[in-house]
Amino acid sequence: MDITHILDGLNDRQRDAVTAPIGNLLVVAGAGSGKTRVLVHRIAWLVEAEGASPGGILAVTFTNKAAAEMRGRVERLLEGPARAMWVGTFHGIAHRLLRMHWADAGLPQNFQILDADDQLRLVKRVMRALDLDEQKWPARQAVWFINHHKDEGRRAKDLPRNDADIYHVTHLKVYEAYEELCAQGGLVDFAELLLRSHELWLERPDILDHYQRRFKHLLVDEFQDTNSIQYAWLRVLAGTSADVWAVGDDDQSIYGWRGAKIENILSFRKDFADVQTVRLEQNYRSTSTILRAANALIDNNAERLGKNLWTDAGDGDPILVYSGYNDLDEARFIADRTQSWIQRGGSADDVAVLYRSNAQSRVIEEAFLRLDIPYRIYGGLRFFERAEVRNALAYMRLISQRHADVAFERVVNTPPRGIGAKTVEAIRNIARANGVSMWQAAKEGIARGLFTGRAAAAIGAFLKLIDDMAGNVKDCALHEIAECCIETSGLMAYHSRERGEQGIARRENLEELITACRQFGGELVLPLTPTGEEAGQASELEEFLDKAALDAGEYQSGGTAAQMMTLHSAKGLEFPLVFMAGMEEGLFPNRQTEREPGRLEEERRLAYVGITRAMQQLYFTYAETRRLHGSQSHNWPSRFLQEVPEDCLQEVRMGGDVSRQFRTLHNGADDEADQDEAGVRIGQFVTHATFGEGVVLQAEGHGDRTRVQVNFSRAGAKWLMLAYANLKTVGD
Numbered sequence: 001m002d003i004t005h006i007l008d009g010l011n012d013r014q015r016d017a018v019t020a021p022i023g024n025l026l027v028v029a030g031a032g033s034g035k036t037r038v039l040v041h042r043i044a045w046l047v048e049a050e051g052a053s054p055g056g057i058l059a060v061t062f063t064n065k066a067a068a069e070m071r072g073r074v075e076r077l078l079e080g081p082a083r084a085m086w087v088g089t090f091h092g093i094a095h096r097l098l099r100m101h102w103a104d105a106g107l108p109q110n111f112q113i114l115d116a117d118d119q120l121r122l123v124k125r126v127m128r129a130l131d132l133d134e135q136k137w138p139a140r141q142a143v144w145f146i147n148h149h150k151d152e153g154r155r156a157k158d159l160p161r162n163d164a165d166i167y168h169v170t171h172l173k174v175y176e177a178y179e180e181l182c183a184q185g186g187l188v189d190f191a192e193l194l195l196r197s198h199e200l201w202l203e204r205p206d207i208l209d210h211y212q213r214r215f216k217h218l219l220v221d222e223f224q225d226t227n228s229i230q231y232a233w234l235r236v237l238a239g240t241s242a243d244v245w246a247v248g249d250d251d252q253s254i255y256g257w258r259g260a261k262i263e264n265i266l267s268f269r270k271d272f273a274d275v276q277t278v279r280l281e282q283n284y285r286s287t288s289t290i291l292r293a294a295n296a297l298i299d300n301n302a303e304r305l306g307k308n309l310w311t312d313a314g315d316g317d318p319i320l321v322y323s324g325y326n327d328l329d330e331a332r333f334i335a336d337r338t339q340s341w342i343q344r345g346g347s348a349d350d351v352a353v354l355y356r357s358n359a360q361s362r363v364i365e366e367a368f369l370r371l372d373i374p375y376r377i378y379g380g381l382r383f384f385e386r387a388e389v390r391n392a393l394a395y396m397r398l399i400s401q402r403h404a405d406v407a408f409e410r411v412v413n414t415p416p417r418g419i420g421a422k423t424v425e426a427i428r429n430i431a432r433a434n435g436v437s438m439w440q441a442a443k444e445g446i447a448r449g450l451f452t453g454r455a456a457a458a459i460g461a462f463l464k465l466i467d468d469m470a471g472n473v474k475d476c477a478l479h480e481i482a483e484c485c486i487e488t489s490g491l492m493a494y495h496s497r498e499r500g501e502q503g504i505a506r507r508e509n510l511e512e513l514i515t516a517c518r519q520f521g522g523e524l525v526l527p528l529t530p531t532g533e534e535a536g537q538a539s540e541l542e543e544f545l546d547k548a549a550l551d552a553g554e555y556q557s558g559g560t561a562a563q564m565m566t567l568h569s570a571k572g573l574e575f576p577l578v579f580m581a582g583m584e585e586g587l588f589p590n591r592q593t594e595r596e597p598g599r600l601e602e603e604r605r606l607a608y609v610g611i612t613r614a615m616q617q618l619y620f621t622y623a624e625t626r627r628l629h630g631s632q633s634h635n636w637p638s639r640f641l642q643e644v645p646e647d648c649l650q651e652v653r654m655g656g657d658v659s660r661q662f663r664t665l666h667n668g669a670d671d672e673a674d675q676d677e678a679g680v681r682i683g684q685f686v687t688h689a690t691f692g693e694g695v696v697l698q699a700e701g702h703g704d705r706t707r708v709q710v711n712f713s714r715a716g717a718k719w720l721m722l723a724y725a726n727l728k729t730v731g732d
């Protein structure tokens with residue numbers, strides 16, 4: 001048997017790991033050392049050399065995208081499909097189990113997944129019903145409380161009741177009421193997926209036994225970011241018969257705030273039998289300058305397992321540091337450098353812009369738009385989270401399940417059809433009083449004459465609309481269903497009426513949704529009975545809706561494009577050219593981390609993740625002043641910059657760059673001899689008779705033709721002819 005293709009391209013250590021005898025194994029190794037690669041090759045090894053059946057393999061990755069990539073790579077190594085293999089995120093796999101065993105898990109067959117936004121709305125509603133003052137009791141905190149306990153495997157009934165802590169007691173009440181509402185409506189939030197499938201293992205030994213006999217090899221990538229319930233789930237499934245491969249890097253644990261436990265790496269050796277530990281130390285991703293910077297930075301953390309990481313790649317270029325006058329200047333710089341990368345023959349795909357907070361992306365996007373550089377936001381405002389897309393999905397949901405209350409509430413009056421908040425409240429009350437869905441409540445309310453004539457007519461029309469749509473699309477393909485929902489419901493007309501860019505964007509997104517439906521190849525989920533025989537099949541529509549809810553901002557449509565994403569979503573990825581934007585105290589490390597112990601180290605690990613995404617060239621950029629969340633702030637450069645050895649860094653200076661230096665104002669038109677630099681500079685505050693105060697962003701051209709772009713605080717960014725603008729400088 002020729003296994004060259006599996007072992008070629010691995011170093012000795014990696015080969016040792018891939019070919020290790022069957023058993024539990026832990027790989028703890030730094031970024032870019034080939035952990036994911038080793039995991040993929042191990043799967044191929046199991047199948048080809050150990051004769052494992054692909055159906056006996058379960059691999060857990062961090063994102064759906066990573067799962068798709070992993071499956072692809074395994075199939076290439078095996079030169080054939082490995083469909084029976086389960087690869088997915090913890091959430092995806094738990095969801096699949098619950099779809100198969102809905103009845104055993106105590107769920108209705110058509111249970112719905114609540115995404116984060118739905119969950120927040122529902123909690124808000126619960127809190128309103130409990131008469132809690134929103135000012136005093138922010139719903140987000142309650143959501144956090146609920147998810148935190150679910151992640152630790154605790155339901156409301158497991159929590160102490162007689163606590164003196166009013167915070168605890170109140171949130172517990174919300175948790176209880178929320179659980180009840182979810183149970184009534186057949187709603188399952190993300191944390192619930194895992195909690196419930198863990199309970200399924202514990203309560204149904206027959207089902208557990210079935211899966212334990214099936215899955216002989218469990219492999220987990222990014223193990224450092226598993227939380228308690230995921231870890232417990234894995235442990236139960238593994239039992240004593242499966243071997244577990246856990247691959248991770250303690251220095252890249254960045255989800256502590258969401259309940260992930262680095263300690264799981266340490267527990268692993270205790271909780272699983274005869275764990276072999278493998279360390280990989282050679283980095284294959286980055287230049288030695290980038291690696292040196294990453295190593296020095298992370299060395300400032302006290303809590304580490306400690307490891308060496310080296311590379312035989314050359315020094316490469318220094319890391320470039322750019323200090324922008326403000327966030328717009330920073331964004332413009334990033335776009336410029338991306339453009340020159342592309343002009344020199346690079347691809348937009350090679351480029352990633354990483355930031356700490358999603359709010360930073362807007363100005364960077366605008367800079368890319370201005371230069372016509374294609375870009376994509378990854379994991380930001382998820383495509384499926386946009387209001388217009390959610391509206392369309394709600395219609396699709398209602399077509400498939402009339403009693404989906406979340407969807408009902410969302411679109412009963414969108415587009416507006418004269419059903420006011422009072423009427424909706426009335427429907428909700430009827431539903432609550434009778435323990436029925438809002439759909440049924442609406443029907444009953446009409447039959448019993450509980451609404452005013454006008455309201456009754458409007459509701460009746462809505463119910464008929466949904467029933468008619470459902471009838472019309474009965475035998476239609478998924479994308480035709482989507483199209484029907486979007487058109488017949490009036491959503492397309494409604495959203496495209498919005499003025500300007502917004503309206504265009506909304507229309508495009510709705511069209512994109514139809515495309516997404518057309519491209520959707522449902523991974524068929526066959527609901528199985530515990531003994532394994534088929535018990536019916538989820539419709540393609542339902543599968544698509546689940547997928548939309550589980551999507552973590554990964555859906556994107558074609559074409560090469562630069563990627564923009566938060567540092568958190570960059571985990572596991574690599575790019576030749578990386579920008580880390582907003583390297584400022586307060587933003588990164590984030591201000592909120594100052595108050596909580598341990599959080600600064602987590603921020604530093606996040607910086608380590610960012611730096612180690614870069615293969616060839618890395619930029620750190622920051623802005624001296626920044627407008628974020630509506631207020632202007634002056635920030636110091638991030639302490640992380642100081643933690644990187646000075647000889648790894650080189651500052652980018654704009655001096656001598658004609659496009660950025662221009663003549664003074666007070667000397668009037670062009671004067672070649674004028675060397676006075678005391679006039680308007682980029683980043684300077686100026687005032688204009690009509691537009692008021694602003695900041696100079698950039699300048700182009702010479703003499704009479706000099707144009708400046710000024711960002712006015714009220715009027716926005718404007719280009720002006722310098723000679724006529726009559727700008728006054730402020731503060732000189």
Ligand code: ATP
Nearest residue numbers: 009010011030031032033034035036037284285572
């Ligand atoms: P991270 O911690 O960021 O997830 P990782 O440890 O999972 O990183 P990989 O993504 O598996 O690292 O590998 C990093 C890069 O190095 C990839 O491009 C991979 O193909 C390459 N690589 C890994 N091992 C080798 C090797 N032996 N020879 C050549 N290239 C390798």
Ligand code: MG
Nearest residue numbers: 035036037572
């Ligand atoms: Mg990896």
